[in-house]
Amino acid sequence: MHAYETSRIALPLKPAQPASYGSAPLQPISFFPAGSEIYAQGEKAGAFYQVEFGAVRVYRLLADGRRQISAFHLAGETFGFEAGTTHHFFAEAINATGVRVFRLAAGTDMSHQLLPLALKGLTRAQEHLLVLGRQNAIERVAAFLIDMAERQGGLRQIELPMSRMDIGDYLGLTIETVSRVFTKLKEKGVIRLLNLRCVEIVKQDVLSNMGE
Amino acid sequence: MHAYETSRIALPLKPAQPASYGSAPLQPISFFPAGSEIYAQGEKAGAFYQVEFGAVRVYRLLADGRRQISAFHLAGETFGFEAGTTHHFFAEAINATGVRVFRLAAGTDMSHQLLPLALKGLTRAQEHLLVLGRQNAIERVAAFLIDMAERQGGLRQIELPMSRMDIGDYLGLTIETVSRVFTKLKEKGVIRLLNLRCVEIVKQDVLSNMGE
DNA sequence: CGCGACTTTGAATCAACTCAATGTGAGTGG
DNA sequence: CCACTCACATTGAGTTGATTCAAAGTCGCG
Incomplete structure (x- = not known):
């Protein structure tokens, strides 16, 4: 993940919204230019992400280059928890995008916060299956x-x-x-x-x- | 949900496997004949399920009858948590099927147990998106x-x-x-x-x- | 203004679909 | 035990919606 972590420079004030994810310390915002990678397939997952501005695409590739975007994420939406320990997908900024990163500290239990997000993502994916299949x-x-x-x-x-x-x-x-x-x-x-x-x-x- | 709950009659012994879902009391097994409904779209969700034997299909319908099966569940697999409070899908027994029902007691927090299942389901669904889309x-x-x-x-x-x-x-x-x-x-x-x-x-x- | 990337439009092709007929096999009753 | 049946599965022929390939159009930006 290569991005400009500027939270301590440009945004020293703690915004209200991320407080909803509780106990973790100050969450930095990372900036990603258009087309840049947020995480890659195979990378180990240790965080989840909330889009501050811009938009993100999450996708998978076949060996011959065919691509399936499984989801877009707009401002305010959360993503990146689709993996147990390793990412199965790529995530890229579509445009210049700011992302708040919530690192999962070892030993901290976030299942309470993550379960509703995971369920929402699951329902979304299953609805999209109907669209693609039928x-x-x-x-x-x-x-x-x-x-x-x-x-x-x-x-x-x-x-x-x-x-x-x-x-x-x-x-x-x-x-x-x-x-x-x-x-x-x-x-x-x-x-x-x-x-x-x-x-x-x-x-x-x-x-x-x-x-x- | 119409099924024969026979656990107290035919299976008085507590099997080892369901103990993995912890605190809940004895989990009854329900039997569903081939083609019978386990839950329906719109029903309120208050349980999740583990297939003991047989097989289950989970699907959605369009108004004109087109159907998309989002997943099959075989013996040993778990399903039914795709919803927050209301099911968005139908679940049916494909063949004569036995299902262990884990009712979510109000106040009991199962997010620990449910999160890995939800994440696995999410990954599965997203992989299936690639198949259907590309x-x-x-x-x-x-x-x-x-x-x-x-x-x-x-x-x-x-x-x-x-x-x-x-x-x-x-x-x-x-x-x-x-x-x-x-x-x-x-x-x-x-x-x-x-x-x-x-x-x-x-x-x-x-x-x-x-x-x- | 002019370049380059993206988008739209057109024509021909093809993979999957629809419709129709035939084949198969499990279960039933004579 | 066999014939019958019915639901399911396979095969065939013709159609079609989306694709591929190609060309023209549009937009943003230096």
Whole structure:
């Protein structure tokens, strides 16, 4: 993990939020530039992470380079506990990202804090299995947009911090197919593309009914 | 949940294994006939389960009936904690199945025991995302067979307690495609079908290299 | 302004699907 | 014990939705 740990320099004040993870001492924030690695498959896991700003992708690779992104993590969300002792996945900053690192001190029991996070992640993953296993391209993109909207407070306008490639690798589609579906939804008046990374959901109901 | 709780009748002796989940009192075994429901989506969750014998499928449905099986659970495996307070999934016995039920007594903290199980389930689900998102039919079936073999002690001969339909709904394929892939693997001499529910893995290495 | 990376669009291909027919095997009752 | 049945599985033929390959378009940034 290579990042600029600046908490003691730029952020000497202890923010309120991380206090929710209790006993651990002051948690430093690490900065990751766009595309940089937060942790790698095979690395030993000794921490979990909370996104302060920016966005993170967690993924696995096949030997021939095929990639499956298993989750995106936006500001406020927590990740990195998917492993017992060793990471089975890669985590990368999508954009310039700040991450609060919670190191798991040996002997400290965090299962209380971690269990709800793990269960939430499990439910998320299992719901995504349904999308990948049984939904077509339009349904997948619709499910993705609805999910992103909900996680951004249910606003009509949503930010997509990731590229079409990332979206494709999350939804099990090619970038071309993702692009074609965006175009089709745009033509139907379901969404509007304000720019490449910003979508307005015009017909929430139509989008929701695609996911079933 | 409708099952025959017979532990006090047929199994008065306390087996050794469940003692690993500690403080709870004697855990009854429930019997579920083939196809019966163990819990349903929307039911409130207040227990987790360990398969004693038989096999279980956990799945979700779309409104139009499409089904995605997110996991199979064989003898010795634990499931049912995928929810905070409410189940998001259905669980059914595939065959005649015995399940040890661990009720979560209010006030009792099981996070210690549950966290490793949740993490294992999370890792499993995320690995399955890669299969569904990025692998073709042959690779999916190969991954499935390897997984089943490992979970049955790495033996050459493996039992498939589930139907082709179940396998298809787990792998995001149709029964026809599953059947065609089995035939192709058989023709290549990679596997042998002793009967519908029993497979012998002849070329372990070939099968393993398909999954990448 | 011009470069480079990303995205969109188009045309042809292909893997998996649908629909349909046939095959198989476990369980039942005559 | 055998014939019958029914559910499940396999095989075949034709279709289709997503992919691949290729070209054109767009955006951000130095």
